[in-house]
Amino acid sequence: xxxxxxxxxxxxxxxxxxxxxxxxxxxxxxxxxxxxxxxxxxxxxxxxxxxxxxxxxxxxxxxxxxxxxxxxxxxxxxxxxxxxxxxxxxxxxxxxxxxxxxxxxxxxxxxxxxxxxxxxxxxxxxxxxxxxxxxxxxxxxxxxxxxxxxxxx
Amino acid sequence: xxxxxxxxxxxxxxxxxxxxxxxxxxxxxxxxxxxxxxxxxxxxxxxxxxxxxxxxxxxxxxxxxxxxxxxxxxxxxxxxxxxxxxxxxxxxxxxxxxxxxxxxxxxxxxxxxxxxxxxxxxxxxxxxxxxxxxxxx
Ligand SMILES: [Fe+2]
Numbered sequence: 001x002x003x004x005x006x007x008x009x010x011x012x013x014x015x016x017x018x019x020x021x022x023x024x025x026x027x028x029x030x031x032x033x034x035x036x037x038x039x040x041x042x043x044x045x046x047x048x049x050x051x052x053x054x055x056x057x058x059x060x061x062x063x064x065x066x067x068x069x070x071x072x073x074x075x076x077x078x079x080x081x082x083x084x085x086x087x088x089x090x091x092x093x094x095x096x097x098x099x100x101x102x103x104x105x106x107x108x109x110x111x112x113x114x115x116x117x118x119x120x121x122x123x124x125x126x127x128x129x130x131x132x133x134x135x136x137x138x139x140x141x142x143x144x145x146x147x148x149x150x151x152x153x
Numbered sequence: 154x155x156x157x158x159x160x161x162x163x164x165x166x167x168x169x170x171x172x173x174x175x176x177x178x179x180x181x182x183x184x185x186x187x188x189x190x191x192x193x194x195x196x197x198x199x200x201x202x203x204x205x206x207x208x209x210x211x212x213x214x215x216x217x218x219x220x221x222x223x224x225x226x227x228x229x230x231x232x233x234x235x236x237x238x239x240x241x242x243x244x245x246x247x248x249x250x251x252x253x254x255x256x257x258x259x260x261x262x263x264x265x266x267x268x269x270x271x272x273x274x275x276x277x278x279x280x281x282x283x284x285x286x287x288x289x290x
Contacts, residue, residue, distance in 0.1 A: 019275050020268075074267050075155040076186060083257050084186070085288070087264030095272050 006106070008133040012099035013138045014148060016092065018090055021072045023140050030137040030146070042062050042146075043081060048114035053104075055151035058119075059093045065143030088115035096118040154267060156180045160274050162282035167219060171274055177205040178270060182263050185261060191256045198259060204244060205222045213239065216278070225284055238269065 011026035016027040042060045049055050061069070067078045070088045078085055097113045103113055134149040156175045183251040187194055202250045213235040220228045242262075249258045 016272075021269050070264070070267075073154070073271050074182060076182070083260040084161035084264040088268045089164040089264075091265045091272075095276075100183070 005053065005109075006136050006147065008095065008100040008103035008107075009147050009149065010136045010138055012096045012103065013059075013145060015099065016096050017138070017140055018028045020095075021069060021142075023072075024140055025138050025140040026104045027136055027138050027147075030116050030135050038053075041117045042091055043086065043152075044119035045090055045120055046117045047093055047097045048117075049082070049097075050114065051110050051111035055149065055152055056146040057097055058089075058146075058147040058150070059096070060148070061089060062145075065140070065145065068142045089135055125130070154182070154271070160278075162278055164219060164223070164282075165287070167216055167281075170208075170215060173276070174205075174208055174212055174270070177201070177208050178266065181205045182267060185259055185263050192209070195256075199254070202246075202259070205241055206246070209239070209242065216281075220281055221284055223281075223288070225281055227280060227284070231277060234273070238273075240264075 007027075007122075014025040017023045020116045024115075035084065041063045043063060045061070047057050047059075049057060055108055063081055066081060066085060066089055067097050070078050070085050073088065093116045094113070101111050101113055133151065136147045138145045138147060154175045160171060162171075169271050181198070181204070184197045184201045217228065217232055217235065220231060225231070236239060245258065245262045249255065249262075252258060
């Protein structure tokens with residue numbers, strides 16, 4: 001039942017891609033995303049959740065997808081993941097999570113989100129310490145984003 | 154930033170202001186991202202930043218006045234979104250002045266600003282247009 005709590009996040013991710021980037025996106029449940037995929041070339045953004053749910057949602061964006069997102073929004077070229085790029089990506093994650101939380105409130109689940117935290121690539125990520133119980137993948141034409149949700153019961 | 158037809162909400166004043174706001178943000182971001190050393194560009198970054206900030210205030214005020222005029226029910230929420238952005242810009246500017254105009258502060262600010270603005274125009278401001286159309290205003 002709790003896996004359903006991930007749906008508002010993946011739905012919001014799809015909507016945000018469509019609206020902000022004109023990119024079609026499709027979510028799929030993904031078992032074992034955590035251990036299997038290569039994290040070395042991804043940017044991780046974590047957003048804390050408080051309220052009726054307590055935990056964290058983690059978004060993993062491939063580096064080239066990240067650059068493409070920022071290029072599309074700014075109309076400028078970007079060749080490396082710098083402070084501008086991570087900040088733009090953090091705001092994307094913030095928008096997605098904000099929309100997901102609005103969606104959850106319609107299911108009578110009232111939560112707040114914390115400011116985005118950029119965890120860099122897989123080497124800095126905390127996924128080793130934290131177990132993300134619910135994982136999904138959002139497939140888009142500019143790359144696949146992983147969405148992981150970890151909740152305290 | 155690239156202005157798109159789909160960003161229009163169908164109110165000439167607001168559409169023109171959005172386009173102008175995009176132009177000023179673009180000017181600021183292009184100056185910030187130009188290939189020069191920070192020392193060489195910091196003054197023009199600060200000028201374009203000021204020019205952009207002034208316009209944000211004007212535009213938010215006019216857009217809120219329009220919402221009031223048509224009796225938009227989401228006005229209070231929208232006003233809060235504007236106010237949150239204005240206070241974020243205020244606190245970043247303060248931090249930037251206090252740290253002696255550090256480049257990293259502006260790079261972080263600009264990345265968030267670009268994303269916020271695109272989302273605000275396509276999501277929040279479009280809702281004003283939806284209401285106006287629905288009410289035949
Ligand atoms: Fe607005």
